[in-house]
Amino acid sequence: MRSLFISVLLLASFSLKAQWKNYIISIKGDTLNRVDANDKKQGPWVVKVEELRGEPGYEEEGFYEDSRKDGIWRVYSLSGDLIAIENYKWGEKDGKQQYYTKMGDLLREESWRATNPENPYDTLEVPDPEVPDKWETKIIKLEVATVAHGTWKYYEPGTGFIIRQENYFFGQLDKKNLITAKAGSEEKKAVEKPREVEEWEKKNSGKKKVKVRDGRTGF
Numbered sequence: 001m002r003s004l005f006i007s008v009l010l011l012a013s014f015s016l017k018a019q020w021k022n023y024i025i026s027i028k029g030d031t032l033n034r035v036d037a038n039d040k041k042q043g044p045w046v047v048k049v050e051e052l053r054g055e056p057g058y059e060e061e062g063f064y065e066d067s068r069k070d071g072i073w074r075v076y077s078l079s080g081d082l083i084a085i086e087n088y089k090w091g092e093k094d095g096k097q098q099y100y101t102k103m104g105d106l107l108r109e110e111s112w113r114a115t116n117p118e119n120p121y122d123t124l125e126v127p128d129p130e131v132p133d134k135w136e137t138k139i140i141k142l143e144v145a146t147v148a149h150g151t152w153k154y155y156e157p158g159t160g161f162i163i164r165q166e167n168y169f170f171g172q173l174d175k176k177n178l179i180t181a182k183a184g185s186e187e188k189k190a191v192e193k194p195r196e197v198e199e200w201e202k203k204n205s206g207k208k209k210v211k212v213r214d215g216r217t218g219f
Contacts, residue, residue, distance in 0.1 A: 040067045051078070058083065067091075077102065089114040092146035105157040111150025113170065115142040140170075147171035 022035040026046075034042045041064035051057040062073030068091030075084035081102050087095040094114035099107050115122075120142050128134040147170050154164040165179040 040064075042066070048078075062086075062088070090116055090145075094146065101157050103157070106155050106160065107157060108155065109151075109153040111148065111152060111168070112146050113149035114146045115144065117145070142170070144171070148173075 019036075020031070020034045020042075021037055021039065022033070023031050024033045026032050030044065032043075033045050036042050043063060044061070045064050046059065046061045048059045049057050057078045058075055059078060060073055060075045063070050069088035070091070071088060073086045073088060074082060075086065077083050081100075082104070083100050083102070085098045086093060087097060089095070092114040093110075093112040095112065097110040097112065099110075101107050113122075121139055122142055123137060123139050125135045125137055128136055148168040149170050150168060152166040152168065153162050155161065156163050161181070162179075163181050167174040167177050
């Protein structure tokens with residue numbers, strides 16, 4: 001039985017070596033950092049970058065497809081703190097990207113649009129500059145691999161209030177709808193007063209002194 005078990009392990013090992021040109025085995029037994037016979041990265045990867053010339057190191061994990069990042073990638077500091085969640089398509093940033101402080105507070109949200117390298121054209125609905133409320137379909141060629149596209153939000157660490165909001169359309173910043181707020185102040189929602197309090201304030205507005213019962217004893 002023991003010899004049979006060893007034989008199975010050897011066969012599995014030979015199978016992996018035949019399938020992958022290079023790989024590592026994690027402490028959980030998973031096959032990571034796979035490189036196929038064509039020298040292309042495939043499947044789950046963990047990449048560690050050490051600190052260099054004052055730049056902080058980091059560790060990232062995610063998936064490769066034909067040496068292109070694909071899907072969700074998470075970035076950690078070397079001390080293990082999550083500092084980014086990024087999304088990739090065709091090896092480029094695509095969709096929402098989130099970045100955090102070392103304390104875990106959301107710092108910034110970005111929005112990107114990746115380009116298919118095999119078909120760098122995109123169909124868009126754009127407003128007619130001469131006719132209000134009229135849109136027309138246009139096909140454009142994207143000259144770069146990825147562009148800022150959509151809403152970007154910047155947050156005040158600790159409170160979560162939005163302090164700046166930008167809107168991009170294929171790399172072009174919409175300056176007309178740029179929102180900049182003083183940190184925290186303009187994102188605070190006013191606390192709604194109960195109807196009874198509003199009525200009391202309205203009834204007693206303009207009076208110099210209003211005696212109210214506050215629960216204290218004595219005069």
